Amino acid sequence: MPLLNRLLSLAVLGVSAVPSVLSFQPGFSYGSEKVRGVNLGGWLVLEPWITPSIFENTGNDDIVDEWTFGEYQDYDTAKAVLQDHWNSWITEDDFAAIAAAGLNHVRLPVGYWAFAVGSGEPYITGQLDYVKKAITWASDYDLKLIIDLHGAPGSQNGFDNSGQRMSYPTWHSNQTNVDRTNEIIKTIISMVDSEYETVPIIAPLNEPAGFDGDDVLTVVKQYWKDSYGNIRYPYDSSTESNTVELIHDAFQSLSYWDGFMVDGYDGVAMDTHIYQMFSDKQVAYNYSQHIKEACSHGSSLADFDLWIIVGEWTPASTDCAKWLNGRGTGARYDGTMSGTTAVGSCTGKTGNATSFSSDYKQFMRQYWEAQVISYEKGSGWIQWTWKAENADDWSYQAGLKYGWIPQDPTDLEYPNICD
Numbered sequence: 001m002p003l004l005n006r007l008l009s010l011a012v013l014g015v016s017a018v019p020s021v022l023s024f025q026p027g028f029s030y031g032s033e034k035v036r037g038v039n040l041g042g043w044l045v046l047e048p049w050i051t052p053s054i055f056e057n058t059g060n061d062d063i064v065d066e067w068t069f070g071e072y073q074d075y076d077t078a079k080a081v082l083q084d085h086w087n088s089w090i091t092e093d094d095f096a097a098i099a100a101a102g103l104n105h106v107r108l109p110v111g112y113w114a115f116a117v118g119s120g121e122p123y124i125t126g127q128l129d130y131v132k133k134a135i136t137w138a139s140d141y142d143l144k145l146i147i148d149l150h151g152a153p154g155s156q157n158g159f160d161n162s163g164q165r166m167s168y169p170t171w172h173s174n175q176t177n178v179d180r181t182n183e184i185i186k187t188i189i190s191m192v193d194s195e196y197e198t199v200p201i202i203a204p205l206n207e208p209a210g211f212d213g214d215d216v217l218t219v220v221k222q223y224w225k226d227s228y229g230n231i232r233y234p235y236d237s238s239t240e241s242n243t244v245e246l247i248h249d250a251f252q253s254l255s256y257w258d259g260f261m262v263d264g265y266d267g268v269a270m271d272t273h274i275y276q277m278f279s280d281k282q283v284a285y286n287y288s289q290h291i292k293e294a295c296s297h298g299s300s301l302a303d304f305d306l307w308i309i310v311g312e313w314t315p316a317s318t319d320c321a322k323w324l325n326g327r328g329t330g331a332r333y334d335g336t337m338s339g340t341t342a343v344g345s346c347t348g349k350t351g352n353a354t355s356f357s358s359d360y361k362q363f364m365r366q367y368w369e370a371q372v373i374s375y376e377k378g379s380g381w382i383q384w385t386w387k388a389e390n391a392d393d394w395s396y397q398a399g400l401k402y403g404w405i406p407q408d409p410t411d412l413e414y415p416n417i418c419d
């Protein structure tokens with residue numbers, strides 16, 4: 001029964017509404033309104049491919065992620081560079097531009113080290129002030145902010161964007177890491193629970209490495225349930241917050257998660273990330289194959305039983321962006337990654353959009369629209385990423401500037417592209 005009717009019928013019966021029973025009011029109408037948003041990648045968690053200059057300027061090839069950025073440099077030097085980056089990469093003007101582009105969400109990746117660094121961990125801190133600024137700016141421009149824990153102690157996926165690049169992640173195999181992560185989620189919810197209209201949703205862990213098998217998945221599933229308690233019931237077991245939990249599919253198919261945290265749970269959303277350049281097969285697709293595959297996701301998103309947000313995706317169709325696969329690693333597309341065979345040349349596929357052909361830009365518009373149409377069959381989408389130093393194919397800002405992204409995301413030129 002809709003909430004208002006329940007309140008009215010209770011009022012008719014002379015029963016005063018009991019807030020703890022009827023109080024769940026998410027700060028955004030997930031499921032009825034579409035999420036349309038952008039990630040603030042490479043700001044509070046460094047990524048070599050988003051800001052290659054920060055890494056190049058160190059003059060040290062062994063600096064490949066934020067951990068080594070702190071480990072292999074003088075503290076004052078590293079801190080000054082980061083401070084300058086935090087002050088300039090994203091500012092209030094970006095929030096204004098994101099709102100003006102008709103978007104309603106920003107997803108903010110942040111590492112655990114912004115909240116608590118362990119002894120011997122070389123991370124530099126100071127990001128928390130910027131999380132707070134981001135919340136204020138989101139509120140000022142009427143945007144919803146997702147706090148996304150992008151890096152956990154021990155690394156949950158071994159990607160450079162978890163803070164620590166490594167061949168096999170160690171978050172899941174060490175209970176101390178998991179316990180520390182739970183404590184950080186408690187810290188985050190205690191910061192933002194009263195601001196649920198601006199921060200309606202928390203993602204307790206980005207992209208845990210489910211591809212490494214059941215050892216990881218078992219820990220992840222328990223962690224999603226523990227995070228549910230931490231985020232949805234932060235006060236006691238009968239008093240709900242208004243904050244939604246955004247779990248991630250851990251690179252498993254949606255069918256793997258059928259029924260997970262459905263019965264007996266309330267206020268849970270699923271995040272899935274869709275890219276088409278990280279396998280030899282997909283990177284070799286032609287334009288129509290990319291579009292067809294984008295469209296093909298619509299039905300499984302529509303059928304999923306939780307709210308489902310495509311929290312990362314891109315109109316980029318190659319892995320050509322410099323260091324996208326890690327500092328010092330080449331690309332599948334042009335065969336510069338070892339063990340791959342070239343599909344074509346990377347020239348004109350990434351870098352500055354002034355070098356993109358009109359055919360390529362037209363394809364990007366079509367591919368962007370196909371994804372938007374398809375992902376809105378679910379609860380909506382959040383593009384990766386708002387800006388990149390030298391990879392305009394990934395940049396929402398560049399897409400707006402050069403025309404493959406419309407100024408209003410509902411203004412489609414190819415509304416029937418998936419039919």
Ligand SMILES: *[C@@H]1O[C@H](CO)[C@@H](O)[C@H](O)[C@H]1NC(C)=O
Pocket residue numbers: 118153154174175176177180
């Ligand atoms: C588990 O992780 C913690 C840091 O979170 C570390 O101090 C400890 O040494 C790790 N234990 C093992 C057995 O690796």
Ligand SMILES: *[C@@H]1O[C@H](CO)[C@@H](O)[C@H](O)[C@H]1NC(C)=O
Pocket residue numbers: 286287288289
């Ligand atoms: C794209 O690839 C598909 C599958 O190989 C093929 O049928 C189609 O003709 C190709 N399209 C173009 C425009 O090359």
Ligand SMILES: *[C@@H]1O[C@H](CO)[C@@H](O)[C@H](O)[C@H]1NC(C)=O
Pocket residue numbers: 352353354388389390391392
């Ligand atoms: C791309 O080139 C144009 C024209 O030279 C320049 O204005 C713009 O800043 C460049 N974009 C990036 C991301 O470097």
